[in-house]
Amino acid sequence: NAGVTQTPKFQVLKTGQSMTLQCAQDMNHEYMSWYRQDPGMGLRLIHYSVGAGITDQGEVPNGYNVSRSTTEDFPLRLLSAAPSQTSVYFCASSYETSGVETQYFGPGTRLLVL
Amino acid sequence: AQKITQTQPGMFVQEKEAVTLDCTYDTSDPSYGLFWYKQPSSGEMIFLIYQGSYDQQNATEGRYSLNFQKARKSANLVISASQLGDSAMYFCAMISGGGADGLTFGKGTHLIIQP
Numbered sequence A: 001n002a003g004v005t006q007t008p009k010f011q012v013l014k015t016g017q018s019m020t021l022q023c024a025q026d027m028n029h030e031y032m033s034w035y036r037q038d039p040g041m042g043l044r045l046i047h048y049s050v051g052a053g054i055t056d057q058g059e060v061p062n063g064y065n066v067s068r069s070t071t072e073d074f075p076l077r078l079l080s081a082a083p084s085q086t087s088v089y090f091c092a093s094s095y096e097t098s099g100v101e102t103q104y105f106g107p108g109t110r111l112l113v114l
Numbered sequence B: 001a002q003k004i005t006q007t008q009p010g011m012f013v014q015e016k017e018a019v020t021l022d023c024t025y026d027t028s029d030p031s032y033g034l035f036w037y038k039q040p041s042s043g044e045m046i047f048l049i050y051q052g053s054y055d056q057q058n059a060t061e062g063r064y065s066l067n068f069q070k071a072r073k074s075a076n077l078v079i080s081a082s083q084l085g086d087s088a089m090y091f092c093a094m095i096s097g098g099g100a101d102g103l104t105f106g107k108g109t110h111l112i113i114q115p
Helices: none
Strands: A004-007 A010-013 A019-025 A031-037 A043-051 A055-057 A062-066 A076-078 A087-097 A102-106 A109-113 B003-005 B009-013 B019-021 B024-026 B031-038 B048-054 B065-068 B073-080 B088-096 B109-114
Touching: A010 A019, A019 A087, A031 A109, A055 A102, A076 B003, A076 B088, A076 B109, A102 B031, A102 B048, A102 B088, B003 B088, B009 B019, B019 B109, B031 B065, B048 B065, B048 B073
Parallel strands: A010 A109, B009 B109
Antiparallel strands: A004 A019, A019 A076, A031 A043, A031 A087, A043 A055, A062 A076, A087 A102, A087 A109, B003 B024, B019 B073, B031 B048, B031 B088, B065 B073, B088 B109
């Protein structure tokens, strides 16, 4: 299994540009989520999904859209990038078995918005 | 609302000493899970240990153990016999509400192991 993969690893955008951060997992996990990490902060939840066709907002959803058309993929879209969205973005997938929750993180995408 | 508090922004520890990283949490949900992650300078998030709210015993994974004190709402990470490779950021995180709506993270502790 490749686990959770994210592309690209690095990206530079100009203010107002749009882009999509890709996230894929090959573990057939139902739950997927997106986080952002800013300097001196822990990760903050942007959006999450409990299965194909179902998404919901996390703590910091403004400026981001998501969709979940398949179990494997959970792309994050920035419609009009702003400097405040400069951050490291992590995608995660998770499952629960016998009451134990397991979360797998992707390697992250570093985004710089100028 | 859920909240995770890590009160130690940074720690310096001598190699081979034991380390305790503090974490307190707040939630009204009776069912929750607590995690510790390690983030080295390379940036990836590495899962270390998990403790469920109904688990009777403290979780252990190799040199890592979780000192779970439910009444105090604390979930401290203990690293025994620290190594230079343990130098990293450490994050405490919590999940509740059925687990579907993601993790709540603390701000982290930067641990530096000195030779």
